[in-house]
Amino acid sequence: MKISKQLRTDITGYLFIGPNIIVFLLFTIIPIIFSLVISFSNWDYTQGFSNINFNKGMNYINMWKDEWFTKSLINTIVYSVSLVPITIFIALIISVLVDKYVIGKAPVKLALFMPYISNIVAISIVWVVMYSPYGPITQLFKSMGIKNPPQWLGDPHWSLLAIIIMSIWAGIGYAVLIYTSAIQSLPQELYEAAQLDGASGFQQFTKITIPLLSPTTFFLITTTLIGSFQVFGQIYIMTKGGPGTSTHVLVYYIYTSAFTFFKMGYAASMSWILFIILFVVTLVQWKFQDKWVNY
Amino acid sequence: MKKLKLIAMMVTVAVSVFAFAGCGSKSVVNSQDSSKKETVTLKLWGAVPPEYGPQEVVDNFNKEFKDKGIQIEYTRFVNDEQGNLKLDTGLLAGGDLDLYMSYGMDTLSKRASGKMAMDLTSFIKKDKFDMAKNFGDVIKNYNIDGKTYAVPETLTNSGILINKNMFDAAGIKVPTSWTYDEFRAIAKKLTKGEGQDKTYGMFFNTAQQANYAASFIGSALGGDPYYKEGGKESNFDNNAFEKNLQLTSDMMNVDKSAVSHIDTVTQKLTIEGLFLSGKTAMSLGVWSTRSIKDTTKYPHTFMTAYAPFPTVDKQPAKYTVGGLGDYLSINPKSKYTQQAWDFIKWYSEKGSLPMAKYGRVPSSKNVDKAAVLKASTEGAEKLLDTKSFNNIMVKSYTNYGISTITNKSAEISKVFNEECESVLTKQKTTRQAMQSAKERADTLLKQ
Numbered sequence: 135m136k137i138s139k140q141l142r143t144d145i146t147g148y149l150f151i152g153p154n155i156i157v158f159l160l161f162t163i164i165p166i167i168f169s170l171v172i173s174f175s176n177w178d179y180t181q182g183f184s185n186i187n188f189n190k191g192m193n194y195i196n197m198w199k200d201e202w203f204t205k206s207l208i209n210t211i212v213y214s215v216s217l218v219p220i221t222i223f224i225a226l227i228i229s230v231l232v233d234k235y236v237i238g239k240a241p242v243k244l245a246l247f248m249p250y251i252s253n254i255v256a257i258s259i260v261w262v263v264m265y266s267p268y269g270p271i272t273q274l275f276k277s278m279g280i281k282n283p284p285q286w287l288g289d290p291h292w293s294l295l296a297i298i299i300m301s302i303w304a305g306i307g308y309a310v311l312i313y314t315s316a317i318q319s320l321p322q323e324l325y326e327a328a329q330l331d332g333a334s335g336f337q338q339f340t341k342i343t344i345p346l347l348s349p350t351t352f353f354l355i356t357t358t359l360i361g362s363f364q365v366f367g368q369i370y371i372m373t374k375g376g377p378g379t380s381t382h383v384l385v386y387y388i389y390t391s392a393f394t395f396f397k398m399g400y401a402a403s404m405s406w407i408l409f410i411i412l413f414v415v416t417l418v419q420w421k422f423q424d425k426w427v428n429y
Numbered sequence: 430m431k432k433l434k435l436i437a438m439m440v441t442v443a444v445s446v447f448a449f450a451g452c453g454s455k456s457v458v459n460s461q462d463s464s465k466k467e468t469v470t471l472k473l474w475g476a477v478p479p480e481y482g483p484q485e486v487v488d489n490f491n492k493e494f495k496d497k498g499i500q501i502e503y504t505r506f507v508n509d510e511q512g513n514l515k516l517d518t519g520l521l522a523g524g525d526l527d528l529y530m531s532y533g534m535d536t537l538s539k540r541a542s543g544k545m546a547m548d549l550t551s552f553i554k555k556d557k558f559d560m561a562k563n564f565g566d567v568i569k570n571y572n573i574d575g576k577t578y579a580v581p582e583t584l585t586n587s588g589i590l591i592n593k594n595m596f597d598a599a600g601i602k603v604p605t606s607w608t609y610d611e612f613r614a615i616a617k618k619l620t621k622g623e624g625q626d627k628t629y630g631m632f633f634n635t636a637q638q639a640n641y642a643a644s645f646i647g648s649a650l651g652g653d654p655y656y657k658e659g660g661k662e663s664n665f666d667n668n669a670f671e672k673n674l675q676l677t678s679d680m681m682n683v684d685k686s687a688v689s690h691i692d693t694v695t696q697k698l699t700i701e702g703l704f705l706s707g708k709t710a711m712s713l714g715v716w717s718t719r720s721i722k723d724t725t726k727y728p729h730t731f732m733t734a735y736a737p738f739p740t741v742d743k744q745p746a747k748y749t750v751g752g753l754g755d756y757l758s759i760n761p762k763s764k765y766t767q768q769a770w771d772f773i774k775w776y777s778e779k780g781s782l783p784m785a786k787y788g789r790v791p792s793s794k795n796v797d798k799a800a801v802l803k804a805s806t807e808g809a810e811k812l813l814d815t816k817s818f819n820n821i822m823v824k825s826y827t828n829y830g831i832s833t834i835t836n837k838s839a840e841i842s843k844v845f846n847e848e849c850e851s852v853l854t855k856q857k858t859t860r861q862a863m864q865s866a867k868e869r870a871d872t873l874l875k876q
Contacts, residue, residue, distance in 0.1 A: 180517055180543035196876075201869070266696045268625060288691030290856060376639075377694065377850050393510055395839050396539070 173403035178396040186399075193403035203404065205379045206387040213298060213383060214362040221302050222354055225309030230343065232310070233317045243314060247307035254304070258371035261300045262287065287373055290380035297368055297381055304368075305361070309354050316350040317343070348427045356419055360412055384408055469765050470500045471772060474516055474529040475755075476508035477789065481719045485783035490775060499768045501528075508532050520545040520760055527763040528772060531579060531756040534571070535835045541578040546758040549577045552770045563777060564753065564792055570831040571753060580773050581753030582781055584790040587644070588715045588738060588821040590700075593814055594731040595619055595628075595710040603734040603817050609645075609676045612739035616686040619710040630686035632703045632712040633677055636693045639849040640842065641713055642677040645738045646670060647750035651830030655841050655870070660834040663841065663870035665848075665863045672741055674859045678852050690853035705729050711736075715822060718788025722809045734814035735821035748830035753792045790823055798823055837873050844869045 173193060177186045197203045228246070236242050249257060264271050265286035275283030286296040320343065328338050344351075366385040369375060375382035375390070384404065392401035477483050487501045494500065504526075506512040513536060519526045520540070531537040531546075540546045553560060560568045564581065571581055591603055601615055616630025634641050646654045649669045657664040664670075680687035688698060688709065700714035705727040720726070721733050740746050757776065759769045781791035785804040802823050806813045848866040851857040857865070 178543075180521075180539055180545065182521075182543060262695070262697060267692060268696070285691050285695060288695040288854065290851075290854060376847070377854050378847050378856065390843075393514055394843070 169402040169405060172399045173406050175399040176397070177399040179392075179398045180396055189399075193400050194407070197400070197404060197407070202379065202382060202387055202390075206382045206384045209294060209380075209382055210363060210365070210384040212294065213301075213365060214359055217298050217301055217305075217362045218355060218358050220298075221306055221309055221358055222351060224302070225306050225313055225354070226344075226347070226351075228306070229310050229313035229317055230339065233314055239314070243307075243311060246310045249304045250307040250311075252304075254367035255371055257300070257304055258368045261296075261368075262372055265296055288377060290377045293373055293377060293380045297365075297372065300372075301362070301365065301368060305358065309358065312350055312354060313347065316347055320346050345428050349429055352419070352423055352427045356416060359415065359419075363408065363412055468495075468498045468500055469768050470502055471527040471763075471765055471769055472502050472504060472525065473772070474504050474506055474519070474526055476506055476512065476530060476532060477784070477787070478505055479503055481787040482784040482789060485786075486776065486780055489783070490772065490780060493775070494771075497771075499765075499771060501772060517543075517545065520762070524760065524762040524764050526760050527765055527769045528757065528759055530582075531758060532754065534756075534832045535838045537579055537756045537758070538573050538835050540758065541573045541576075544761060546578040547761040547763075547766060549580070549759065549770070549773075552767075553577060556770075556774065558774060563794055565794060565825065565827075567753065567827065567829055567831070570829075570833065571756070579756035579758040580777050581756050581792055582777065583753065583755035583784070584792045584823075584825055585751045585754035586715060586790075586822050586824075586826075587647070587750040589631075589736045590704055590712045590714055590717065590721075591734040591736055591817075592704070592707065592710045592731050593734040595707075596734070603814065604736050605817075605820065606737060606745065607739045608743060609672070609739050609741055613676060613680055613684065613686070616680055616711060617684050620684070620686040628707070629688050629703075629709040630684075630711060631680060632688045632693075632698070632700065632709040633681075633690075634693070634698075634700055634713045635690045635849075635853065636697055636699070639690065639846040639853065642690070642849045642853055643670060643673045643845075644713060644750075645673050645676075645740075647830050648738050648740055648746035648748055651748045652752070652832040653830075653834045655838070655845065656834045656836070660836040661874060663867055663874060665845070665867040665870060669741070670863050670866075671859045674849060674852050674862070678855075678859065681853060682855060690850065701727050707731060716788065718805070718813075718822070721812055722787065724812070730811070732812060732814050735817040737821060747828070749826040749828050750830060751826075752829035752831050755789065755792075788822070792825075837876075840873050841870045844873070 172186060174191055175186045175188045176193075232239055232242055263269050266272070267285070271286070272283045284292040286292050324342050324346075325338055328342060333341065364385050365383055366389065369381055369383055369386045370389070373381045375386050385408070388401045388404050388408070391397045391404065473483075473487070475483055479487075483503045483505075487503045491500050506516050516526075516529060517540070520529070521543075531540060537546065552558070560577065560580075568581070571577075571579070593603060596603060596619075599619060601618070604611070604615075607615075612631075619628070619630040621628045633644070646669050650664070650667065653660070654667075654669075655664055656662070657667075677687065681689045688703065692698065700712050700717050701720045703709050704712040704714070704717075705720060707729065715735060738746070738750060757773055759766050759773070763769055777793050778795050779793075781789075781793060782796055782800060782804055785791060785796075785801045786807070788805065790801055790805070802815065802819050805823065806815050806818060844866055848857070848862040848869075852859050852862045
C-alpha cells in the first residue's frame with residue numbers, strides 16, 4: 135500500500151503533538167467532561183464509581199435554595215465588584231506617578247511586584263498578624279485616636295473588607311507592571327502636541343493617557359475579574375469563610391462541598407455555574423469593548 | 430532528512446507509550462516480591478508524629494517480628510481535611526497502604542461504607558480474639574451495622590487543663606466535680622491584669638472549632654448531641670445548648686475571664702501558646718499532654734492538673750465525654766491482610782504502651798493501668814499532677830456517650846459552628862442562634 139506524501143506529513147505532525155494532546159486530554163478535557171457528567175448526579179467519591187446516582191439536574195435547582203451557596207455567590211460578587219475597579223484605578227495612578235516622577239523605576243516596580251509573586255499562604259499569614267488586635271493596622275487606628283478600631287478578621291462586618299484590602303495589595307503589582315510597560319510605549323508626539331496647545335497635565339492624563347491605555351485596561355479588567363471570582367487561598371488561610379459566613383466565597387464553598395461534605399456532584403454543578411457566570415461576564419465585556427476601547 | 434524524521438517519530442511514540450506504562454511495570458515487580466516469600470513490609474498511616482510514640486511502637490514490633498517476616502513502616506498524615514483526603518486517595522488508589530488510623534466515628538463509618546476499611550469479623554472469629562474481654566463491653570458500640578471495621582486503640586477522655594500553681598496561689602483546690610457557676614466564679618477569680626499582660630481564667634480554643642464553646646453539652650446529651658429521633662431531627666432546641674453557650678459567651682464577653690473568640694481567631698491562639706506560656710489558668714485540650722511534657726519546645730515550670738468538665742447543676746454528669754478512639758483498620762486492597770491483622774492483634778494486646786508516654790492512653794484491658802500511669806508521668810513528675818491525671822485521663826468509665834449517628838454530620842457541625850460564632854461575636858443571642866441552628870439543621874436533615 136502506498137501512503138501519499140500528504141498523509142505521511144500529516145501523520146508525522148500528529149505524532150509530534152501526540153504526547154501533548156494525550157496529556158491535555160487526560161488532565162484537562164476528560165476531567166471537564168467528567169465534571170459536567172457528575173454535576174447531574176449525587177456522588178460521594180469515597181463510595182467508589184458505582185455510587186454515581188443521577189438526579190435529573192436537581193443540583194442546579196437545589197443550589198438556589200442553599201443559603202451557603204447564595205451567600206457565597208453574593209460575597210464573591212461583592213468581592214469582585216469592589217476589588218477590580220479599585221485595583222485598576224490605583225494601579226493606573228501609581229503607574230503614571232512612577233512613570234513621571236520616580237527616578238530609578240526598577241526597584242519601585244519590583245517592590246510593587248513582590249507581593250504578586252510571593253506565596254499567597256505566606257502573605258495571608260503576614261496579614262493575619264497585621265490585622266490582629268496588637269498588629270500594626272489596629273495600632274495605627276488607635277494612635278489616630280479611634281477608641282474601638284475594627285476587629286477586622288474577627289468581625290463579620292469588616293472581614294470581607296479586610297480580605298479585599300489585602301487582595302488589592304497582593305494583586306496590584308501585576309496591574310502596575312502591565313500599565314507601566316504600556317505607558318512607556320505610548321507615542322510621545324501626542325503629548326508634545328498637547329503641550330503646545332496648552333493642555334494641562336491633568337487634561338493630558340484624561341484625554342490622552344486614559345484613552346490610549348484602554349486596551350490595557352480592558353485586558354486587566356477581564357483577567358482580574360476572572361481571577362477575583364476564583365479567590366480561595368487567602369480565604370482558606372485567613373478566615374475559613376468566617377466569622378459566620380461573612381467571607382464565604384464560591385470557590386471556598388465548592389471546596390467545602392467536595393472535601394468536607396463529600397458532595398462531588400453538587401460541587402461540580404457549582405463549578406459549572408461559576409464557569410457560566412465568568413463566561414457570560416467576559417462575553418458581555420467583549421461585546422461592549424468597542425464602545426470604549428480604542429485600538 | 431527522512432531518516433531523521435523517522436527517528437524523531439519513533440522516539441515520540443516510545444516516550445508516550447512508556448509514560449503511561451509506568452504503573453503496569455511496577456505491579457509486576459510487586460507480585461514477584463510476594464512469590465519469593467521474603468519479609469513483608471506493611472505501611473501504617475497515623476496522625477501522631479513518629480517521635481511521639483509510633484516510632485517506638487514500630488521499632489518494638491519490627492524487633493519482635495523480624496524472624497516472622499513482618500516489618501512495619503510508619504507514615505504520618507496530618508489529621509485535617511487535606512491529610513484525610515490524602516489518606517482516602519491512597520486507600521482508593523490501591524494496596525500500597527496496609528494499615529491506617531481513623532480519628533472519629535464519622536470518618537470511620539465513611540470509610541467503612543466506601544469499602545476502604547476491611548470487615549475484621551472473620552479474623553476475630555478465627556483467632557478467638559475476645560473484643561469484650563480486651564476492651565470492655567463498651568466495644569460493641571463501635572461496630573458499624575454489627576460489623577467490626579476497626580479496633581479502637583486509645584482511651585480518649587475529656588476534661589480541663591489546670592495550671593495548678595495558679596490554683597494553689599489562689600487557694601483553690603483542683604475540683605473533682607463542679608457546676609457551671611463554680612467554674613465561672615473560679616475563672617473570674619483567676620483573671621488578672623490588662624492588655625497583653627492579662628492572665629485569663631479560661632481558654633476555649635475556639636479558633637480551631639467554634640463549637641468548642643459548647644464542649645460541655647456531651648455530659649448531658651451523650652455521644653450524639655446534635656440529633657434526636659434517631660437522627661431524623663436536630664436537637665438544638667434542647668436547652669443544654671443554650672446553657673452551655675450562654676456560659677461561654679458570658680465568660681468571654683461579660684466577665685472577660687475567658688479569652689474572647691475574636692482575640693482567639695484574629696491572633697490564631699493555640700493551647701500551647703496560651704496555656705503553656707502561663708497566660709491562662711485553665712484551658713480545654715487534655716489531648717495536649719505530649720506538648721506539656723515537651724519542655725524544650727514549650728518551656729514552662731508549672732504543674733498541670735486535670736479536672737472534669739463542669740456540669741449544669743449538682744447532679745452528676747449523665748455521660749462521660751470521651752470513649753475509645755484511634756480506630757485502627759486494614760485496607761481491604763492490601764495484599765497482606767493476614768500480616769496486618771497480626772500487627773493489630775499484637776498492638777492491641779501489648780504493643781501500645783509507648784503511646785502512653787505522650788498522653789495516648791491504651792484502651793486495651795491487657796495493658797496495666799499502673800504501667801500506663803507510670804509511662805505517662807515518668808520524667809514529668811514536676812509537670813503533671815499524677816493524681817488528677819490518673820483520675821481524668823487513665824481511668825476508664827462505663828458511661829461514655831458514643832457517637833452512632835452520622836447523618837449529614839459535616840453539614841450540621843458547620844451550621845452549629847457558624848451559630849456558635851454568631852453568639853460569641855455578639856451578633857445573636859444564644860436563643861436566636863439555637864433557633865436558627867435548629868431550623869437550618871432540620872432543613873438539611875429533611876433533604
